[in-house]
Amino acid sequence: MNILEVHNVSKSFKGVRAVDGVSLGLRQGDNLAIVGESGSGKTTLAKMIMGLITPDEGVIKAGRGTLQMVFQDPVGSLDPLWNVRSILKEALWHNRTLSGRQIEEKMASMLTKVGLSSGILGRFPHEFSGGERQRIAIARCLLACPRVLLLDEAVSALDTLVQKQITDLLKTLKQDLGLTYIFISHNLRLVRRFSDKIAVMHQGKIVEQGLMPAVLEAPQHPYTRQLLQAAFYTHL
Amino acid sequence: MNSAVKHRSRTQSAFAAFRASRVAMLCLWCLVFLYAMALGADFICPYSYQDEDRNFSYCPPTAIEFMDHGHWVRPFVYKRTMTFDAVHRRVYVVDRAVKYPLQFFKHGRLFSVDRPGRLYIWGADARGRDMFSRIWYGARISLSIGLLGVALSFAIGLLVGGIAGYYGGWVDGVLMRICEMFMMIPGFYLMLALRAAVPENFNSVQVYLSVVVILSLIGWASLARIIRGMALSLRERDYVLAAKTLGVPDIVIICKHILPQTISYSMATLMLTVSSYILAEAGLSVVGLGIQDPVPSWGNLLSDAMHIVPVIFAPWILLPGLFIFIAVMCFNVVGDSLRDAFDPV
């Protein structure tokens, strides 16, 4: 039983096919990595899955309210006029059973989990570094208790240590809560450690998808080979 | 982390920049003073706005005397009597034999004199009503009508602009066509046309409210168009998308994510609009279509000054014009400074 189904979706911007006939199926507990060069349509695909962009063709079946997305641009995804408290609270807005204190506690513990101090609740986005903002965005997403989480370059702006910290947290959460991930990244080395399925996008199409070890060991498409070569054998 | 560090949003820093501007602060305090005087008119003014005495038609400003035969005494005013001179002009003769001492805190008024004395520190109008009192009672109308009109037109303009820009598509199309209909007609003519639709038998409160509504109807459309343009680009921002995926209702997104971003524009425009509404009310009242006598507004007080003869012999009836000028100028300066504070470039 698939938790998310993408059937043959396409999207064009002014004649440019950003996403071109993509199909995906995701089961509960999957951890799918989407890799591909810049401009290959990864963000567009993610936004279509979230229902933020309507596809020109194709259908997407997903339980509404179960998906959350961490946006690629950590500057744009936090309202500059809101402090961290209000930003995080937005993720809990539908939950009316929580008392003010419980909300505060939840937010503080989530901040600690993503490696931030819980004392930053009163601060504004422009007071943070890009990596810190990205972690705030991740905290907001996790507070909303999604079942499927789309992470669009969510950890790319972070240093390797914090990257590991966040990916470890995501792995733990996945085990504890049975989450499903779509992990969009440029970083094949990170993806190899983190995800167990991979889809390779090239010029709006998924040129190859399958289990991580299978694709990495025996890439079928020339573009995948190129990508692997660039990632793992750069010294050549 | 140091908890004493103050975290300031951009809005807060903008207000700090505003406070640094001396002229703007002066104008702001000036406005605060005007509003305080208007609010306290019942206490500050020696007379009610309709207290008239036909024996003192166009009585010139009365000096308050503090000295009598070289001694400090309780402040008083001399008696004045009206006579006509050789060419039948009204003249007021000061009678130094009769003095009326100033009464303080009598009948709930800060200062006054007992009858038959009259106290006209800024002169009297044709019916012997005290200009000082009428100006501050008029300030109530003129200063509040601008604010209420702006509040209403901003509520409409922001909401319509926000909705049109956020939803786009046919919603946007319909709302913008309506805006254009309102913008097509020059403001003053639209105002006159709308005024014609107001029933004749309205009492002063109803006239007041209808003027508020008329004012707000002329201003909202241009604001809505600009806000719509901003909303159109703001709705693409990731934090708006994030709020959408969190299931936040559209109206909350519009009010809390989209509209606050337009604050730098709106705040400045708000101030400038208040001043244009004060002028518009004055315009309506000067031509006799606004607030009706005996209720004073700066506009209808000024309509007395439309005749050349009283202006020559009683120039103090032009004072309301000065107040209109001060209020309008202060709102404009504050508005401009706010804009500079929010957009330093």
Ligand SMILES: Nc1ncnc2c1ncn2[C@@H]1O[C@H](COP(=O)(O)OP(=O)(O)OP(=O)(O)O)[C@@H](O)[C@H]1O
């Ligand atoms: N709103 C838009 N209007 C016009 N063109 C767009 C829009 N969004 C994306 N595109 C185009 O669609 C293509 C795919 O963009 P997309 O953002 O999905 O790429 P991406 O794979 O996420 O790239 P990156 O790795 O750099 O984030 C690009 O060529 C881009 O120029």
Ligand SMILES: [Mg+2]
């Ligand atoms: Mg992208």
